[in-house]
Amino acid sequence: MMGLMRVKWQNCVRKIRFLQTRPQSSSNQILISPSSLTSLDLPNDDTWTCNSSSQTTLIPTVNTAKVIDGKLISMEIKSKIASEVTRMKKCLGIVPGLAVILVGQRKDSQIYVRNKILACDQVGLNSFVTELPTDSTQADVCKAVMKFNKDPSIHGILVQLPLPQHLDEEEVLGSVCIEKDVDGFNPLNIGNLAIRGGEPLFTPCTPKGCIELLIRSGVKIMGKNAVVIGRSNIVGLPTSLLLQRHHATVTIIHAFTENPQKITCDADILVSAAGVPNLVRGKWIKPGATVIDVGTSPVEDLSCEDGYRLMGDVCYEEAVTVAAAITPVPGGVGPMTVAMLLLNTLDSAKRVLNFI
Amino acid sequence: MMGLMRVKWQNCVRKIRFLQTRPQSSSNQILISPSSLTSLDLPNDDTWTCNSSSQTTLIPTVNTAKVIDGKLISMEIKSKIASEVTRMKKCLGIVPGLAVILVGQRKDSQIYVRNKILACDQVGLNSFVTELPTDSTQADVCKAVMKFNKDPSIHGILVQLPLPQHLDEEEVLGSVCIEKDVDGFNPLNIGNLAIRGGEPLFTPCTPKGCIELLIRSGVKIMGKNAVVIGRSNIVGLPTSLLLQRHHATVTIIHAFTENPQKITCDADILVSAAGVPNLVRGKWIKPGATVIDVGTSPVEDLSCEDGYRLMGDVCYEEAVTVAAAITPVPGGVGPMTVAMLLLNTLDSAKRVLNFI
Incomplete structure (x- = not known):
């Protein structure tokens, strides 16, 4: 059992590493942030020099802060995503799909899910919502996740949080396969986000x-x-x-x-x-x-x-x-x-x- | 491939969760630190109150700090470990084993490894050292790791760092199976150390x-x-x-x-x-x-x-x-x-x- 487990783990790590090292096109880069976190790792990360200069911070000349317009910036980004979705559809005939699982009747969660689905529509992504009743069992929710895990037309799975209290959030999130964990909450993703040299599949x-x-x-x-x-x-x-x-x-x-x-x-x-x-x-x-x-x-x-x-x-x-x-x-x-x-x-x- | 990968991942996660939830005896607890990190998670972790009291720190009455004697404390801990090793040997006829892989001729690394082996001897643990030449290939080192991964008499594997520059440290460390990663460097362990509710197999x-x-x-x-x-x-x-x-x-x-x-x-x-x-x-x-x-x-x-x-x-x-x-x-x-x-x-x- 241990041996089998080890082989599975090795295969898993190998596959993830393979996925992580696929080349990313820079011409289609949508964000200004670097697409690879390891590209941020500097050779002299650990070289200490005596750096005791005082901080220089720009103090605004007028007493009104610049408003960072997330709505506008997100629209620019979404516009680029839409272009890429179109290009993918044209080249491969495939449209990426996002699956959302909503458990219960929380009004705020319903609104968040609705907004995400609307956003998918805006950029041309396919979206699928599974709504489950508040009293769903752990098995019900995990079954819904597993269905999307298996479905090749789904490339991202999102479990809307918070889940009803009787459900084990960690187990449900853990059941989302790591290649579709677009929320990036899997502990392995968090570990790779934390460590120098680590490259999470999703941030x-x-x-x-x-x-x-x-x-x-x-x-x-x-x-x-x-x-x-x-x-x-x-x-x-x-x-x-x-x-x-x-x-x-x-x-x-x-x-x-x-x-x-x-x-x-x-x-x-x-x-x-x-x-x-x-x-x-x-x-x-x-x-x-x-x-x-x-x-x-x-x-x-x-x-x-x-x-x-x-x-x-x-x-x-x-x-x-x-x-x-x-x-x-x-x-x-x-x-x-x-x-x-x-x-x-x-x-x-x-x-x-x-x-x- | 994706489906198989998913099943492997799920099995892996399930097995790790199973290992994590095995009961730990409190009567045999060796450390004063809690044996479970999740036991530290408090129900009101996220409840904010206005806590603006100034800090109270004990200022020493004499100008000489208390020296924290790590050597003495470690001896107390090692003595308890030795008792547990003896008890295990008596009950099961099994002695835990630590494997160490040392690549190259760094003098400091050689001394560190020697000290670890001596410490194993002190508490009655079995220890095994594989010494590899500086010019070993990635495959050589990973092969040595795999051998210990498979060996049921080995319960912990340690790769002495730093490795010679031509070797991919991340890949070598990643080849240690997570159930024997006594250094706790696997990204999944680090992720579980980071997240609330996470319980790493090894800290x-x-x-x-x-x-x-x-x-x-x-x-x-x-x-x-x-x-x-x-x-x-x-x-x-x-x-x-x-x-x-x-x-x-x-x-x-x-x-x-x-x-x-x-x-x-x-x-x-x-x-x-x-x-x-x-x-x-x-x-x-x-x-x-x-x-x-x-x-x-x-x-x-x-x-x-x-x-x-x-x-x-x-x-x-x-x-x-x-x-x-x-x-x-x-x-x-x-x-x-x-x-x-x-x-x-x-x-x-x-x-x-x-x-x-």
Whole structure:
């Protein structure tokens, strides 16, 4: 059994390595972020010099931060994805497919899924939704995943989170085959995101979107102090790991952090993913910092179409008077997350079909 | 191929999950650190409260830090490992085995391997060394690994690093089957170390030793500012991840960090793993901090038996006047790393033999 297991593991690692090393076309590159994380690894990564210069941060000349328009940037990216989908269809007669599994009746989850499907339509990706009742068993959900795992017309599988409490989220996510894990939540992907020399098959969508926003906004990451608020498996943790791969000096703060404000005040790049409206006040922000607000807490608002509106973690009115640049909520990170999901699905199809 | 691959992956994940969930005996617990990382995950991990209290750190009443005696602590741990090895031999007639692969003639590597073999002897573990010439091919090294992968008398495999430059370290390490990866360097292990809810099969030895030293020295980790200097895959990165699982607020600094001293000065726990002698001066240390010096740079010294002595990253003479507690070099982290290697090998054998 051990021997068989070993051989399976070796085959698995070999196959993943093969997938990882397929050539990527640079002419069709959609993001400005590098397509390979290992390309970020520098030969002198571990060479220390005495670098005690004080930090130079651009302080805005006017007291209003530049608004980083995630909606606009995501539209540019989606437009390029659409071109690539068309090219693939023309060359191979194949359209990449995304499968979404939604368990239960959470209104916010339903809206998120609806938006993802709409986005698939916009760029020409096929999409398939399996809706399961709240009282579905673990086996029901895993069966739905397995069906998509087997289906060659599906290149990405997304399980909408959170799942109802009685389900084992880890097991469900673990049942998504790693070649279709477009969310990038598989522990092997996270490990490869973390380690120098590692190349995950998929980088989680929200962190990937945050980095693209920073790079497109001209924010230097290398050597800068980056503080990530929140350490969730789906945002905080992978964002911190990705910022580190980009050579930022990263601190993660969380609910047990003593005096978080003292730490955030030193951040050149502040990414908040705590899910607590107005947690980050103006005085938490270093003048001239770039603020990426990942928070999207639904707050009841009957004047809105869906009966609620989304609130970020950052007190926007205060932040714009201190920061150099900031993402709004909505219209900042959210649309980028969706765009990255589409891109991961496209890349997954390209990889498996060896389409350059 | 994709389908087969998926089934293999699922089997692999299932097997690993099975191994992970085997019961661990608490009566035979050797470390004070918790044997399960998921036991550290708290239900209110993500519940934020306004916690802006200033930090309280014990400032030593005398200007000499307590020396954390890693040699003594490692001897206590090794004594317990020896008892467990004896018990296993008595009950099952089986002695756990560690295999070490050494490529090339690096003197420091030869000494490290010799020390590990001696330590195996001390606790009654079987050990096997394969020495390969410097000009070995990738295939030669992987073949040696595969031989041990297949051998049921081997429960842990260690490839002594660094490998000669012409070899692909990642591929060699990846060829060690995950159930025997007592170094814990497999990306899947690192991923499971990183994510909340993840339980790596093996925690890397040096980080595991550092945490045990902290806990045995009565140092509170939760909520404290921990700074890790260096982000190597084998020490800095996994140490930062493990400290985070223990709910510290963690910052990793590295060669590109601007003004590292400003950051280290706020550290309640400072772990240095840069490999640069005397990088950490007294003024880098917060009064009352605990300093863990992982650095072991060999410096020529003909008065020593081996022709060199090991130097830490920390300027010890200065640090003892500022810190509350400090590990010496040698005699601090080094012996703990070896003890954790023995423990991981014992635990591996226990797991595969279902010995409680």
